[in-house]
Amino acid sequence: MGATQAGIPARVLATPAALALIDKLQAGHGRLMFHQSGGCCDGSAPMCYPAGEFIVGDYDRLLGEIGGMPFYISGPQFEYWQHTQLIIDVVPGRGGMFSLEGPHGLRFLTRSRLFTDEEAAALAAV
Template sequence: MDLRRVICTPAAEALIDVVRAKHGPVMFHQSGGCCDGSAPMCYPQGEFQVGDYDKLLGEIHGAPFYISGPQFEYWQHTQLIIDVVPGRGGMFSLEGPEGLRFLTRSRLFSDEEDTRLQAAR
């Protein structure tokens, strides 16, 4: 079982490749709340100011993926699965012009997985 806190689908990898070809290295940030804040946002690497309470959750397809501290507390027992669906991304997210947007899906870690993750903290 893959115990990474964040993974992505092959469709997300393909879209990351498209965005990376146009913009260079990218990074992701998952905040919380409504509207654009509930979707993972894709930025040129280094152009989004990561805050003191943001947490590096991992990498997807070679791109760092950060999450806000409060959002991590809420989702700490889930694995985030970054996928792609048709539509427009967030206003500042790089995939917007592609007619596709990144989407966060999730699954709960089993009790055994959660125990192993907590021990690794």
């Protein structure tokens, strides 16, 4: 499913619907960034912010990019999700109260799939 250079799988991908919403949000807000929330107020949802509005912490990890925008995850969340590829999708409804897609009646949603043994080995070698 989504491989990057040299057969290394992407840790995060976006569906066509998510990419279309990212384009729409970028047109209205400029550069964006994503952070996979770890709970509390907004559950475990991918949150979308204007670039630089969310302060990335020392334990946050850059998983990759979706729609050309950086996608971060907290260290503890990464430990939990490290064996899976995150697939960011869009569904109708209200997302996190601070995420940019809320006023559009849509919310980003994280789906996932386990990496195959071969993909896990390729990621471990990096």
